[in-house]
Every structure is written in structure tokens, then in C-alpha cells.
Amino acid sequence: MIVYLNGQFLPKTEARISPDDRAFLFADGAYEVVRAYRGHLFRAKEHWDRFDYSLKALRIAPPANTDFSAIATELLKRNQLLEAEATAYLQVTRGAAPRKHAFPADTTPTVYAFAAPFANPVEKWTNGVKVITLPDQRWARCDIKSISLLPNVLANQQAQEAGAHEAILVRDGFALEGSLSNFAAVLDGVLHTAPRTNYILPGISRLVALGLCSALRIPVREFPVAEAELKCATEAMLFGTTNEVMPVVQINDRKLGDGRPGPVTRQLQQAFRDYVEECRSRG
Numbered sequence: 001m002i003v004y005l006n007g008q009f010l011p012k013t014e015a016r017i018s019p020d021d022r023a024f025l026f027a028d029g030a031y032e033v034v035r036a037y038r039g040h041l042f043r044a045k046e047h048w049d050r051f052d053y054s055l056k057a058l059r060i061a062p063p064a065n066t067d068f069s070a071i072a073t074e075l076l077k078r079n080q081l082l083e084a085e086a087t088a089y090l091q092v093t094r095g096a097a098p099r100k101h102a103f104p105a106d107t108t109p110t111v112y113a114f115a116a117p118f119a120n121p122v123e124k125w126t127n128g129v130k131v132i133t134l135p136d137q138r139w140a141r142c143d144i145k146s147i148s149l150l151p152n153v154l155a156n157q158q159a160q161e162a163g164a165h166e167a168i169l170v171r172d173g174f175a176l177e178g179s180l181s182n183f184a185a186v187l188d189g190v191l192h193t194a195p196r197t198n199y200i201l202p203g204i205s206r207l208v209a210l211g212l213c214s215a216l217r218i219p220v221r222e223f224p225v226a227e228a229e230l231k232c233a234t235e236a237m238l239f240g241t242t243n244e245v246m247p248v249v250q251i252n253d254r255k256l257g258d259g260r261p262g263p264v265t266r267q268l269q270q271a272f273r274d275y276v277e278e279c280r281s282r283g
């Protein structure tokens with residue numbers, strides 16, 4: 001596997017990162033994951049804009065002229081993934097320095113990236129998934145795509161152990177988003193999803209899905225569903241780079257509707273798939 005590290009493409013086995021890197025010591029960095037559909041980087045501009053937003057919030061300046069699209073595409077090429085389904089992962093950290101909390105002077109940020117093959121979750125797209133609700137134990141800057149993901153890791157692990165696909169995080173009584181996806185539920189025919197605040201990651205797939213809702217005239221309310229109201233949801237779904245539009249057919253012990261993905265979810269899922277294909281063929 002060929003990876004990218006600080007300006008070089010090299011075999012992963014030769015990539016060396018200092019144990020003083022602040023990613024290792026403090027999880028001090030930000031990342032992005034972009035979906036590559038047979039070489040097409042889906043909504044790349046939105047991903048790089050969000051990367052820029054996260055890095056600015058953390059006050060990390062990536063090396064000048066770092067071209068993330070060019071890095072991702074070169075990684076796909078060097079790993080024979082240009083014709084495949086894949087993801088590209090890119091991470092920028094504050095760099096290596098003796099361990100002190102405050103920012104070190106004059107460190108060079110570390111830039112690391114890799115591409116990996118991706119298998120579409122076709123069975124889950126077809127049949128839907130179970131989710132569980134858990135308390136949101138994250139910080140108050142969930143809008144930053146930080147590599148500091150311990151609460152997300154713990155929640156996701158708990159979901160896996162409960163036989164669920166995702167954990168929906170509940171803060172102050174409201175179901176906000178998943179550990180690695182945004183969340184929406186249909187109540188009275190209206191798709192509800194948490195608004196863009198510091199308590200959710202502004203997902204690119206969420207943005208695409210909301211655009212599709214508008215085109216399909218699916219009514220939307222950007223307001224989170226109270227955990228207590230989830231029992232009134234007729235449908236629910238996840239949005240994310242690897243999930244696209246993932247139907248949710250069970251929340252905790254309660255099946256939604258007849259336990260099959262509902263009509264709004266199906267319509268949105270198909271529209272998302274069609275939009276991906278349109279973007280890919282446009283290049």
C-alpha cells in the first residue's frame with residue numbers, strides 16, 4: 001500500500017511518524033474522509049472547505065500549496081483504485097514537538113493520507129439497520145472534524161456490541177447525530193434533522209440529502225427530534241460518506257413501521273445514488 005506523508009508517496013511500511021507528534025500525544029489534528037466513485041472524488045470542494053474550517057478552528061496551517069484533491073487522486077492511482085469503489089483519508093496534525101499543552105513555536109504540520117478500497121453496504125442499504133440511542137459525551141465543538149474521537153469510538157463500540165449499526169447521540173434530550181453519521185427521522189411526513197450548530201458535524205452527505213429533499217419536495221424541518229418523540233417516527237435514516245442514505249428500521253427495541261425501509265427513505269436513497277452517478281459521469 002502506498003501512502004502519502006509530508007510531501008512523499010511511499011510504501012506504508014516505510015512511513016515514519018515521530019512519537020512526539022501531537023496527534024499521538026494530544027490527538028491534536030483534523031481529518032477528512034472523501035468517497036471516491038471510480039476515481040471521482042464526491043463533493044471534493046465541500047470536503048476541502050470543511051477541512052479548512054476545522055484546521056482554522058484548531059489554528060493549524062497546512063503547508064502552503066497542499067493540494068488535497070491531487071494527493072487523493074494520486075493515491076487512488078498508485079494503489080490501483082482509480083476504477084474501484086474507494087475512500088481517501090487525509091489528516092493534518094500540528095506536528096512533532098516536546099510535550100507541552102500550549103502550541104509549540106515553529107512546528108511543521110504533519111500531513112498523512114491513504115486510500116482504501118470500499119465495499120458498498122448493499123445488504124444494509126436494502127434491508128436497513130438498527131441503531132441505539134446513547135448519551136452524547138462529546139465536547140461542545142462537534143462542528144470541528146477533529147481526530148480526537150474517543151467518545152465516538154466508545155459509542156460506536158457500544159452500538160456494535162448491541163448488534164446495532166450506529167449509536168445516535170442524545171444531548172439535552174435531543175437525538176442529534178450518530179457517532180459517524182448525521183441522523184434524520186420522519187414525523188408526520190416531515191423529515192427532521194438537527195440544524196447546523198456546534199453540536200453536530202456539518203455532514204456533506206446531509207447537505208446533499210437536504211438539497212435532494214428540496215428537489216423532491218420532501219418537507220424538511222431542521223430541528224432535532226426529542227428522544228421521547230422518536231417513538232412517533234415512521235422512518236429514520238443516517239447520512240454519511242460511507243453510509244450515503246442508510247435506512248434505519250429499528251431504534252433500540254422498537255421497529256419502525258413494518259420493519260422495512262420506508263418510502264421517503266427509499267426515494268431519497270435512490271435520488272442520492274442517481275446524483276452520485278450523475279456527478280461521476282460529469283467528471
Ligand SMILES: Cc1ncc(COP(=O)(O)O)c(C=O)c1O
Pocket residue numbers: 033152177178179180181182200201202203204205206239240241242
Ligand atoms: C460525527 C459525524 N457526523 C456526521 C458525519 C457525516 O459527515 P459526511 O457526510 O461529511 O461524511 C460524520 C462523518 O464522518 C461524523 O463523523
